[in-house]
Each structure stands twice: as C-alpha cells, then as structure tokens.
Amino acid sequence: MPLNILNRIGEWNPQIFREFKGRWKSRNVIVTLGISAVTQLITLVFFWSQIPFIKQYTSRYCLHPIDFDNKCLQDAGSRVLTESINYELLWLDCFVTIAIGVIAILWILGTYFLIEDISKESNRGTLEFIRLSPQTSWKIIGGKLAGVPSLLFLAVLAALPFHLWTGLAAHIPLNLILSFYLLVALSCLFIYSAALLVGFVTNGWGGTQTWLASGLLAIIFAGFTLFSLGLNNSSDVVIHNALDWFTILLPQRILPFLVSQTPHSLGTIGYLNINDFTLKWFGFSLGQSYGMTYAFISVNYLLGIYWLWQALIRRFHQPNTTLLSKAKSYWFSGGLSLVLLGFTTQQPAWGTMNDHLPKNVGAFCFLIALFSYLLMAVLTPHRQTLQDWVRYRHQQPKEKRGLLRDLVWGEKSPATLAIALNLLIIFSILHLGLVPFFPHLTLNILQASLITSTVILMYASVIQWILLMKSPRRSAWALGTFCGMLLTPILLSFLFGLHYPNEGLLLWSIVSPTIVSDRPLAFTHLLLNVISQTLVIVTVNAEMSRQLRKLGASQTQMLLTAKSAP
Structure with a gap:
C-alpha cells in the first residue's frame, strides 16, 4: 500500500x-x-465446462430439450446450437x-x-x-x-x-x-x-x-x-x-x-x-x-x-468485569423475547394454529433456555469480584447499600436473582402475547415457563457456586459441570429408554420445554419436579451465601477467630 x-x-x-x-x-x-x-x-x-457442446452431453442449461434427458438441439453435424443454451x-x-x-x-x-x-x-x-x-x-x-x-x-x-x-x-x-x-x-x-x-x-x-x-x-x-x-x-x-x-x-x-x-x-x-x-x-x-x-x-x-459493542467496550476497559450490566440485560431480554414472539405466532403450512402453537411455545422456551445459558456467562462474576463486593459493600452510601438493590442492579453481586428477573420479563411477554388470544393454552404456556425457569435457575446457581472456588481453573470446572448437567439427563434417558410419563430426567435438561409445552403433565409429576429443582436452587444458594460470608471476612478477623479458638 x-x-x-x-x-x-x-x-x-x-x-x-x-x-x-x-x-x-x-x-x-x-x-x-x-x-x-x-x-x-x-x-x-x-x-463453462457444464455447457453441452456435443450430442451425448446433457445439461440443465438447454433452452429447448429434445427429450427428457435434457439434450440440447443440434445441427446436422451433431454440434449443439448456441442459441439453445x-x-x-x-x-x-x-x-x-x-x-x-x-x-x-x-x-x-x-x-x-x-x-x-x-x-x-x-x-x-x-x-x-x-x-x-x-x-x-x-x-x-x-x-x-x-x-x-x-x-x-x-x-x-x-x-x-x-x-x-x-x-x-x-x-x-x-x-x-x-x-x-x-x-x-x-x-x-x-x-x-x-x-x-x-x-x-x-x-x-x-x-x-x-x-x-x-x-x-x-x-x-x-x-x-x-x-x-x-x-x-x-x-x-x-x-x-x-x-x-x-x-x-x-x-x-x-x-x-x-x-x-x-x-x-x-x-x-x-x-x-x-x-x-x-x-x-x-x-x-x-x-x-x-x-x-x-x-x-x-x-x-x-x-x-449495538449490543456486541456495548459488551466489547465494557470488556476492553475492564477485562475482569461482566460483559453487560444487569440493567442492560433486562432491556436485552425484553427485546429478544419480542423478536422471538413475532415468529412464534406464525400460521403453519399444515394443520391449525391451535395444533401448531404448543410446539411453537416449546421452540420459544428452548431458545430462551439457550439464551439464558449465554446470559450466565455474560452476568456471572468470578471469585475475586464477589469477594470485593461482599467485603467492601458496607462502604457504599447508605441509600445504595440494600442487599436486594445490589442483587438486582449491582454489577459485582451474584447473578442468580438477575437471571430470575430476566426470565420473569421474558415469560411475562410470552404470556401477555399469547394467553389473551389463545386462553385454552394457558396451562401449556404456564408449565413450560415454570419448568424452563427452574431448570435455568438451577444451572445458574450451580455455575455461580463453582465460580467461587479457589482453583485457578474454576472456569474450566464451571464449563465442564455445565456440559455434564446439560448432557447427563439426555444420555441417561436414551440409555434407559425412558418415555412419557417416566421422563423425569428429561425435565432436568435443556429439552424440557419441548416436552411440557406440547402436552400437560400430571399435577403431581409437575409439582414433584418443581419442588425438587427448587430445593436444589435453595440449597446451592444457601451454601453460596455461607461461602460469601466467609469470603467477606477480612484477614484480621480470620486471624482473631483462629487465635480465640480453643
């Protein structure tokens, strides 16, 4: 140049x-x-080599085929006529x-x-x-x-x-x-x-x-x-x-x-x-x-x-920060759900809308599940960030010190509640967009939203917990655990040939939205899965809170505690 x-x-x-x-x-x-x-x-x-020049050649580029083999018109010398190409x-x-x-x-x-x-x-x-x-x-x-x-x-x-x-x-x-x-x-x-x-x-x-x-x-x-x-x-x-x-x-x-x-x-x-x-x-x-x-x-x-550049500029200046702030993630989730909802309401090429829509809801929830796993990577902070947050949170102005405020809007706090709010925004838009027009599908949409949300929050809680590990390879551990949680229920289901209604393992996997949106589950079956997944979420978050309190203790406090111990 x-x-x-x-x-x-x-x-x-x-x-x-x-x-x-x-x-x-x-x-x-x-x-x-x-x-x-x-x-x-x-x-x-x-x-150019596809152009036929002699009699025995056939081609899709014949204007006037002389038979069903797509042979072009020829002159007396068996040469293909130029005007027939x-x-x-x-x-x-x-x-x-x-x-x-x-x-x-x-x-x-x-x-x-x-x-x-x-x-x-x-x-x-x-x-x-x-x-x-x-x-x-x-x-x-x-x-x-x-x-x-x-x-x-x-x-x-x-x-x-x-x-x-x-x-x-x-x-x-x-x-x-x-x-x-x-x-x-x-x-x-x-x-x-x-x-x-x-x-x-x-x-x-x-x-x-x-x-x-x-x-x-x-x-x-x-x-x-x-x-x-x-x-x-x-x-x-x-x-x-x-x-x-x-x-x-x-x-x-x-x-x-x-x-x-x-x-x-x-x-x-x-x-x-x-x-x-x-x-x-x-x-x-x-x-x-x-x-x-x-x-x-x-x-x-x-x-x-626009959204990629928001994350690029943010990550370029602060390599250890999350890719998006929690406030912006709520706007992103709302916009994405509106875009996907527009495609969900398409009239099918076959059958009726009532027959087609439950499967569309399953596809919507499946994509939201994929998006939520990406949201975990975008919003979940690492150990050092959480340690700084829990240790120095008391130094913030009194009006900005509330725990709930920090969990919803703070950029260094755990992401589980923020992911839950993102899911609330997404599925609220789904319900408002479909239920008033298709009231008979209320149960399908409700159970798909519920199962999808509990599965995602369970995964998010476990990933956030793993990122509190002291190991320098905690990101690799988090990725490996996530892949294991994602694939194990599906592999076990195929291994043991589990079918409806014995498909409880699949309700712990990424394919759960496609199952529960198409057919209503028995109330006890649905309740059992929601309660068990909620127990996992509560247990993991309780353990994470204990670890955060331990991380928040200063070195001096830990030394004094060790000396006072018998």
Missing part, C-alpha cells in the same frame, strides 16, 4: 495503521491477489455459488483471523499495552475489525467485478446486487464483532478457541445454508416458529428476491424459490416483500452490533 495512504490512515486511526503495516507486505498482497484470481478462474472454468441460467448459478462462497469465506476465515489475533496479542502481552493506549476504545476495536481481515477484504474486492458481471449477465437488477453487497458487509460487521468479543473472553484458552469458534460457525453456516436453498423445490425453507430467527440472520436469505427477477421459471432454477419463503413476523410478510425483509434483517444486524 502506498506510504502516503498509510500515513493518512495512521493519522485517522493508529490501530488500523498498525494492523495494515503488519499485513500489507508486497508478498502477502501478491499471494492474496493470486489466490483470488485463481479461484475466479477455476469457478469460471467449472461452470441458457447462458443466463449458467451465470445465475455462478452468481449464487460465488455469493454463498464469499459469505462463507468472509465469515469463517474472518472469525478465525480475529480470534487468533487476540490470542497472539494476549500471549505476547501487547493486548495490555493496547489497552493503555490514549486512543478511544471504539477506534482500537474498529481498527481491529477493519485491519485484521484486511487481506481477506482485498481478495473479495478483487473478485467483485467478476461477480457483479455474472449477476448482470443473469439479468439481476443492479440495485438489488448492490443492496445485497451492503447487507453482506453489515453481516460481517456483526459476525466480526462477535468474534472479537469471543477473543477477549477466551484469551486464556491457549488457541483452542480459534478452531472451536470458526469450526462451530462453519457447521452452523453450512447447515442453515443447505436448509435455506430449498433444492429441487422439495424443502420448505420456513420452520414457522422461533427458530426462523436464526435463518433470517443469513444474508443469503435475500437471494430469493434476486433470483425471482431473472427471466427463468422458478421450476427451471430449482432453488431459492421465492414462493417457499412464506415467513411472517407478527403477521407481517417477510417472504413476499423485499423492502420489509431487507429492513428486518438489517435492523436485527444493527441491534446485534
């Missing part, structure tokens, strides 16, 4: 200058452009393939580079040096997001003219192509912000987090992409419940609108059929309106970026 451009970048944002200077070497730039050019050439050759369909396939491939590369490799960079900075000790920099946190974080994957951006920019040409050759309107590019850029900002946050949180894992995060993202991306394609018109690309929220966060969800503008029948194309995209949110059609779908996906990305 020319020196004067680097200098200008350095004046505006020194962190971007630092990242660019370390990566934009002549050799790296040449290799990056070479890989991009070779990949484009291979893609072009592959699709559907070049527009060929370029459409090429456009869609490159689009999905570029998104996958940007997401997966960008995530890998960012988390690896934070891990290296932490191992070298330069991460603490960056924190002491006089630059503002948003400039440093922005410099990381723009600079670390900058060579990846260069490779994509080099491929952009070819991709744009294939889209125009397929007769996709230019404004739709450009808006798609903008949405991909917004999705990258969202994914990269999440990756950087993962890097900050897991910078002591020794590098394993890099492969875990990028590998998990690759699996999720591949699964949802294959689902959303709807190949051969044989797959419904809408689930009609809250799980649709995950699939709508893919930028390729906008591709059916681009495909529908091309001069081909949807049956001929065979994928990304706009007629299969019957998604609705609170009754508003997202599958038939390009503007509404685009706006909805963009707003979700922007809100996600």
Whole structure:
C-alpha cells in the first residue's frame, strides 16, 4: 500500500495503521491477489465446462430439450446450437455459488483471523499495552475489525467485478446486487464483532478457541445454508416458529428476491424459490416483500452490533468485569423475547394454529433456555469480584447499600436473582402475547415457563457456586459441570429408554420445554419436579451465601477467630 495512504490512515486511526503495516507486505498482497484470481478462474472454468457442446452431453442449461434427458438441439453435424443454451441460467448459478462462497469465506476465515489475533496479542502481552493506549476504545476495536481481515477484504474486492458481471449477465437488477453487497458487509460487521468479543473472553484458552469458534460457525453456516436453498423445490425453507430467527440472520436469505427477477421459471432454477419463503413476523410478510425483509434483517444486524459493542467496550476497559450490566440485560431480554414472539405466532403450512402453537411455545422456551445459558456467562462474576463486593459493600452510601438493590442492579453481586428477573420479563411477554388470544393454552404456556425457569435457575446457581472456588481453573470446572448437567439427563434417558410419563430426567435438561409445552403433565409429576429443582436452587444458594460470608471476612478477623479458638 502506498506510504502516503498509510500515513493518512495512521493519522485517522493508529490501530488500523498498525494492523495494515503488519499485513500489507508486497508478498502477502501478491499471494492474496493470486489466490483470488485463481479461484475466479477455476469457478469460471467449472461452470463453462457444464455447457453441452456435443450430442451425448446433457445439461440443465438447454433452452429447448429434445427429450427428457435434457439434450440440447443440434445441427446436422451433431454440434449443439448456441442459441439453445441458457447462458443466463449458467451465470445465475455462478452468481449464487460465488455469493454463498464469499459469505462463507468472509465469515469463517474472518472469525478465525480475529480470534487468533487476540490470542497472539494476549500471549505476547501487547493486548495490555493496547489497552493503555490514549486512543478511544471504539477506534482500537474498529481498527481491529477493519485491519485484521484486511487481506481477506482485498481478495473479495478483487473478485467483485467478476461477480457483479455474472449477476448482470443473469439479468439481476443492479440495485438489488448492490443492496445485497451492503447487507453482506453489515453481516460481517456483526459476525466480526462477535468474534472479537469471543477473543477477549477466551484469551486464556491457549488457541483452542480459534478452531472451536470458526469450526462451530462453519457447521452452523453450512447447515442453515443447505436448509435455506430449498433444492429441487422439495424443502420448505420456513420452520414457522422461533427458530426462523436464526435463518433470517443469513444474508443469503435475500437471494430469493434476486433470483425471482431473472427471466427463468422458478421450476427451471430449482432453488431459492421465492414462493417457499412464506415467513411472517407478527403477521407481517417477510417472504413476499423485499423492502420489509431487507429492513428486518438489517435492523436485527444493527441491534446485534449495538449490543456486541456495548459488551466489547465494557470488556476492553475492564477485562475482569461482566460483559453487560444487569440493567442492560433486562432491556436485552425484553427485546429478544419480542423478536422471538413475532415468529412464534406464525400460521403453519399444515394443520391449525391451535395444533401448531404448543410446539411453537416449546421452540420459544428452548431458545430462551439457550439464551439464558449465554446470559450466565455474560452476568456471572468470578471469585475475586464477589469477594470485593461482599467485603467492601458496607462502604457504599447508605441509600445504595440494600442487599436486594445490589442483587438486582449491582454489577459485582451474584447473578442468580438477575437471571430470575430476566426470565420473569421474558415469560411475562410470552404470556401477555399469547394467553389473551389463545386462553385454552394457558396451562401449556404456564408449565413450560415454570419448568424452563427452574431448570435455568438451577444451572445458574450451580455455575455461580463453582465460580467461587479457589482453583485457578474454576472456569474450566464451571464449563465442564455445565456440559455434564446439560448432557447427563439426555444420555441417561436414551440409555434407559425412558418415555412419557417416566421422563423425569428429561425435565432436568435443556429439552424440557419441548416436552411440557406440547402436552400437560400430571399435577403431581409437575409439582414433584418443581419442588425438587427448587430445593436444589435453595440449597446451592444457601451454601453460596455461607461461602460469601466467609469470603467477606477480612484477614484480621480470620486471624482473631483462629487465635480465640480453643
């Protein structure tokens, strides 16, 4: 990169200058452009090789097939007639393939580079040096997001003219192509912000987090992409419940609108059929309106970026603090529950709403359970933070010293009550949104909310208790215990073949919402599980309170107690 451009970048944002200077070497730039050019050439050759030229070849790119084998029209010399080849369909396939491939590369490799960079900075000790920099946190974080994957951006920019040409050759309107590019850029900002946050949180894992995060993202991306394609018109690309929220966060969800503008029948194309995209949110059609779908996906990305940056800036300045304050977590929970509720009320493709809704409630509660486990990691403080809180809480002003106030709003206090309040907000919105319109489902919704809440609070209490351990590997112990609690009931149920009504173990697991939402449990069965789980919660929190009182005692008090002992 020319020196004067680097200098200008350095004046505006020194962190971007630092990242660019370390990566934009002549050799790296040449290799990056070479890989991009070779990949484009291979893609072009592959699709060009699909064009039939002689009689025995068959192809989907025949405009006028002479039989059911899709053989194109030929002249007297058995050569395929040029005018019988559907070049527009060929370029459409090429456009869609490159689009999905570029998104996958940007997401997966960008995530890998960012988390690896934070891990290296932490191992070298330069991460603490960056924190002491006089630059503002948003400039440093922005410099990381723009600079670390900058060579990846260069490779994509080099491929952009070819991709744009294939889209125009397929007769996709230019404004739709450009808006798609903008949405991909917004999705990258969202994914990269999440990756950087993962890097900050897991910078002591020794590098394993890099492969875990990028590998998990690759699996999720591949699964949802294959689902959303709807190949051969044989797959419904809408689930009609809250799980649709995950699939709508893919930028390729906008591709059916681009495909529908091309001069081909949807049956001929065979994928990304706009007629299969019957998604609705609170009754508003997202599958038939390009503007509404685009706006909805963009707003979700922007809100996600906002919350991620709240956590990034907070964690950047205070590496040992929680990712979000308790006050902000309540707003986040309320917003998330509204988004999921909008997908929960979708009209099913089969059956009646009354038959479909209990399963939708189960999917809603299942996602809330997943979110709550993430909330534990976001809000749960560690041993030293709790020790400081319990030891110096009496030094706060008298009007701010109340225990309940601290547990609800304090940033250093245990998180169990705050998680309970988050669940109260979420399930209050669920009840207010569904019960007035579907009163016959009150029992299903109530027992799903109750069982889900007690299971989550039990897990949260145990995790908070483990994080009070003296062991320096308490985070690993907490993660291992959480995974054990999560998987053991399910594995035992499969091992012993437990079925309804003998499925008590499953009511202690993450799948409990899907069980209790679909069919009412016997009152004694429900009461027994709630009482037993509540006893675990009370016992663990009582033991945690005892340990906190012990932690709150000063060293002098402990010495005097030891001397006075007989």
